[in-house]
Structures are given as structure tokens and as C-alpha cells.
Amino acid sequence: MTTVGRAVAATLLLATLTACDATAAGPTPTSEPTVGSRSSYVPGDPTASPTVSEPQTTSARPDPTPTRSTTPTPAPTATRTPTPVTRPVIVIDPGHSGRSIRSRTTNGLLDFDYPNQPEMTEVFDISSCVADGLRADGYRVILTKRRASDSVSLTERAEIANRAKADLAISVHDDHGQGPAFQATYSQRGVSSNGHYPTMYRGTGARRTVFDQPKVAKASDRAAKIIARERAAAQGRPVGVRQNSFDGRAPLEPGNLALVELLADVPWVYNEMGALTGGSTTKRLSLAAETGYAKGLLDGVEAAVPIPGRSGSTSAADIRSCLTARR
Ligand SMILES: [Zn+2]
Known part of the structure; x- marks a missing residue:
């Protein structure tokens, strides 16, 4: 909860806000008439969503035409029939931009990052x-940034995943305004109350834009629960599936869904991790904390979008080595 973020003016927010675009759950949104909508996408079942099949290499295959004959059928000769390799497409979206961004979406929403x-x-x-x-475990992976300092708008990030027809996209954030007890995933479906899921939206008046892709939302909800479960196991602390509130956080558009998730046509899970380290908002996360978060994300993606007949082999030690080399 960005109590601080809600209290400060926009300029002060720029200078001081350590929390991310998505933080803690807020009040249930009021129901307003839908003005904008994103209904052009007609998804297939995202749980069986497009996977990239690599072309099979052609090799000598027996003539498949069956023949009926009274002569004994010879024993089949061994043929090397390649197993089709499916490589799910995963988009990973590292949070924030090297420069401040103030642009507008096609619906006029403020595309804001810093x-x-x-x-x-x-x-x-x-x-x-x-x-x-x-990648080592067989996935195709696209990052929305090539360097930490890259500036990429939230619209562009969503378009990267949409163009790739990603099976799943995840945003990765942490929050130095929150202690380590704060751990969350956010889906495009929100959190149900008495079995009823809320309208997911951003903006007011003519700019109000609703996320109205039920199948994508359902796949996102499923993945958010799986990733929360796997993160909890890897991080050793509870991770909740939460719903955001951007109300009262100007200049952010009001609503309950991260903008990048609103603009996506593919299942997306937004992740937050409390990163306040020893009471300092500037001290880097420990290697152990980063390793736990990364391993949980990896295991969560692999559990949410499994590759048939294959289980991942990337270990926490592999992740730790990678992180160590980058620090
Ligand atoms: Zn953030």
C-alpha cells in the first residue's frame, strides 16, 4: 500500500516514490459504464494457446499407405521420427524505464513510468x-528491455508480448517501500468477492478502458495462482494473489489493473516483492532474496506453461551463479 504515494503530489511522487506502479490491494472499484473497451481480440483458449512448433526435419519415412496382404508383414524398420518440439513463448517484462515516460495510449490513458x-x-x-x-529449459523468451537503462513505454511492452503471441507474460517489480512480508501477484481477472470477479479497468470518463477478454483473464488468473504458489515455495514466505488500486494516486489513472496488463492481449501476471532491506530504501536486495524471487518466477512459469514430456532442470544454484555474475 503506497500510503506515501497517495499523499504526495505528482512531482513529489516522481522524486520520492519508491513503490511500483502496482502495489497493494485497495478498495473494490465502483462500477462505471464501460466507455472504452478492448474487444477486438478474439482469443482462442489461452490454456491451449499458440506454441511455436519448430519445423520437423524431413527424414525417410515409410510409406504410410496400409496394404492388405496374406503375406506376413515384415517387422517395421526403425525410423527416426523426430518428436515435434514445442517451445512456449514467454515474455518477461523488467519494471521501469531509464527515462521518465509521459505518453498517451490510443484510448488517451496516461502511459506513465519513471x-x-x-x-x-x-x-x-x-x-x-x-x-x-x-531458455535452458526449452522456452523461447523475449525481454521487453535489452538493458536496465532502456526506456520502453508500457504500451510498447504490451505490444511486444502481443506481437509475439506470448503464451504468458510476466512483469517483474520489487518495492523498496515494502518489507519482505509483502509478496504479491496480480492477474487480469482481479480477486473474486463472493464468487464475483470485478470489472478490471483504468481511467475515468471518456478514457475509461475496460479489460474485456474473459479467456485471457481466466488464463492470467490461473497463472497468477500458480506463480504465487511456486514463489512461496522458493522464497519461503506467503505470496498472495492480490488486486491493485490506483485510485488517488495521480498522475496514475484510477482503476484496478496495471496498465501493461490492460493493454495486453495475452495472459499476463504482474509480480511484486517487498524489497525494503534493513530499513533502507536504497540498499540492494540480498543475493539470497533475489535468488528466491527468480527461482519462484522460473518455477511458476514452467508450472503454468509446461512443455509436454519435459521438466525444467535450472536449479537455484544456476540462478544464483547468474545473479552473482551480474552484480
Ligand atoms: Zn516497480
């Missing part, structure tokens, strides 16, 4: 090491 250290370097390193591990 450099945030030490978070920006931490989550870039964590994302890079998760990417290395996933």
Missing part, C-alpha cells in the same frame, strides 16, 4: 537470469 533505483537494476538482473533458465 526510473526507479535500485529496483530497476535488481529486476532487470532477476529477469535476465529467469530468461536464461527458461
